[in-house]
Each structure stands twice: as C-alpha cells, then as structure tokens.
Amino acid sequence: MRRRLFKRWAHDYGWFALLFTLLLIAWESVVSLGWVPSFIIPSPTSITRALFENGHLLISRHLIATLEEVVLGFILSVSGGIILAISMHISRPLEKALYPFMIISQTIPLIALSPIFIMWFGYTIWSKVAVVFLTAFFPIVVSTYDGLKKGDREYAELLMTMGANRWELFCTIEMPMALPSFFSGLKLSIVYCVVGATIGEWLGGTKGLGYYSRRMSSNMHTDEMFASILLLSLLGISLFMMIVILENKFLKRRGLSK
Template structure:
C-alpha cells in the first residue's frame, strides 16, 4: 500500500525542512542580538518584509525579464546542445573537430565575455541570452553525447545486420539509453541558466532580478538585495524540480512501454 503523498514528501524532505527552520531561527536570533550588523546580514524577517513591500516591482517587471532570459537561453541550449551531441555521435570527424571547442568554451570567464556580448548586442535581451546560453549548453552537450555512447556497439551492429536502419537503431535503442544522462544535463543546465541570467543582468542590464540586486547593493539596501537573491534561488529550485518531475514522468512512461 502506497503512503499518502504528504507522508512520502515528509519522509524524503522532513530532515531538510527541520534543518532549514533551525537555521532560519538561529539566523534571526543572531541578528536580533546585534551580533551581526543588519546592513551586512539582514534578518529573515527583514528580508520577508522587503519582499512584500517590493513585491509589485520584483514579481512584475524584474522577475518576468529574468524568466524570459532563462527561457530563451535554455531553449537555445537544448536545441543546439542536442544537435551538436547527436552530430558528434554520428560523425567521428565532427567529434574530433568540435569537442575541444566545447571544452574550451567553458574555460573562458563569463565576466570577461559579458562586456563583449554587450558590445555586440547592446543592452538588449540578447546580450543576457548569450551569457545564459554559454553557461548552460555545456552540460546538455556532454551528458547527451556520453549517454548516446553508452549503447552497446556490438548490439547495434547486430541490429543493422538484421535489417534495422541506422535511424531505427538511433531512435529505438540509443535515444532511450541516453535519456537518463540527458536529463542529468538538463537539471544542471536549468540551474546554470539562472546563474547566467544573473551575471548578464549584473554586468549590463536595465531590468531583471540581477540588475535589481546590483542596484540595491550600490544603495546599501541589504534587505531588498537579499530579497532578490532569495527569488533567484527560488526560481532555480522550482525549475530544477520541474525538470525532475518531467524526467520521472517520461522515464516511467518509457518503462511501461518496455514492459509491454
């Protein structure tokens, strides 16, 4: 008999919730006693008040701008990441020519590239999307490519000799085997998207939660700055959870098909 959903959730995350509440209470107590100045580390209650007071601005213009950058960058990362991984898997010459460039792209500091993107695209959404894309496409490419390589080469050759087409082997065998690795890449990528959007907005933006955080930091408004950081963290957690749910749903559906 399956446990109720709430009991399952508490059995998985009960200790985390208890630890989180304890940390917040200790944090509130430390700031309340004056052990840490509130302009350096505001209390959780102060951050909550700032979040409520600035909710119209934070949850309107700035949140939507950040989500738009994350969504566009993530979709581009998925499109080009899958295409590049499949191309390198299918054609050895592409793997030899392009894989080193994929690795090199991650060795360049994003802080150094952001001004270049601003120079190319101006203070538009595309300068931020470029940062998001460069941050997030690497896990998708590498994990998808590694997942496709996991299929048994001898088994694939056997299917080809029995009359299966390369596309059929790719669709029926290699893609299902690569799905767990692909979703691992997606989970990393979606979190990196939020990081990339924040960096892009921090260095050259006029809207978004990263821009708002920078503006509040320069005004020494710690409460509002921490409120925007909290929202950025919450976005990352929710998007990560959405990918996890999608992964479970698709892999479970795949499992039922294989049973039949």
C-alpha cells in the same frame, strides 16, 4: 491518501526541513541579538518584509525579465546542444574538431565575455541570452553525447544482423538509452541558465533580478538585495522541479524510470 503522501514527504525531506528551520531560527537570533549587523546580513523576517513590500515591482518587472532571458537561453541551449551532441556522435572527425572548442568555451570567464556581448548586442535582452547560452549549453552537449554512447552494443549487433540501418539503431537503442543522461543535463542547464542571466544583468542591464540586486547592493539596501536573491533561488528551484517532474513522467512512460 493525504496521510500517505505526508509520510512519504516526511521520510524524504523531514531532516532537511528540520535543519532548514533550525538554521533560520539561528540566523534570526544572531541578527536580532546584534551579533551581526543587519546591514551586512539582514534577518529572515526583514528579507520577507522587503519581499512583500517590493513584491509587485520585483515580480512584474524584474522577475519576468529574468525569466524571459532564462527561457530563451534555455531553448537555444537545448536546441544547439542536442544538434551538436548528435553531430559529434555520428561523425568522429567532427567530434575531434569541436569537442576541444567546447572545453575552451568553458574556461573563459563569463565576466570577461559579457562586455563583448554588450558591445555586439547592446543593452538588449540578447546580450543576456548570449551569456545564458554560453553558460548552459555545455551540460546539454556533454550529457547527451555521453548518453548516446551508452547504447547496448550486443542489442545493436543483433538488430544489425536483422538488417537495421544506422537511423533505426539510433531511434531504437541510442536515443532511449541517452534519455536519463539527457535529463540530467537539462537539470544542470536550467540552474546554470538562472546563474547566467544574473551575471548578464549584473554587468549590463536595466531590469531583471540581477540588475535589481546590484542596484540595491550599491545603495546598501541589503534587505531588498537579499529579497531579490531569494526570488532568484526560488526561480531556480521551481524550474529545476519542473524538469524533474517532466523527467519522471517521460521516463516512466518509456519504461526507463529509476
């Protein structure tokens, strides 16, 4: 069993692992040979050392703070995105009224909005959650809305001839057909949540990995700064993989797995 899993992993990710290892070796060599100053790009070993030396502070204070912002923003994004997508799907006038506002919301730079959120909510967690929500809700709305429109029209017409109402069509056809698109939106959204939380902490925060990396960069502590960036990347990857596992299990149970 283990041998079979290893072969499958090697087949799927072997080339990536090889390329990643070669890049790390090249990175370490370039810095060790002095071709690039360590205060500009620290070596992987220096970043790893800084991560272990400051691990307790990074995880117990800053990682937990960023995770709270990500989770709250993600929950609000998913809840609001689903409600908005279903509302636009059901009501054509509502779609024409709200869809342009969603597009406009994504054209405004978050850096310009963050000071406004700080003015409204202060230096609390909610100013960062607002940035996360504005960053992450758009993929949920668009993916769910597009997925709901993929319902099988012929099957829907058949059910309508059998007396099915609008709610039954939604539950039987439209909602199951929208699940793959919905989970694609979730995967995008959870990554955007980490980005949004980092931006919010950079512009106005007292804790969090974004705040820590900004403070370290201003003090030219590049090892610690890259360590916090590494943790942000690992956080995004972990949350993304959780959504992937949930997607595989849920779609497999519904008979919609790829």
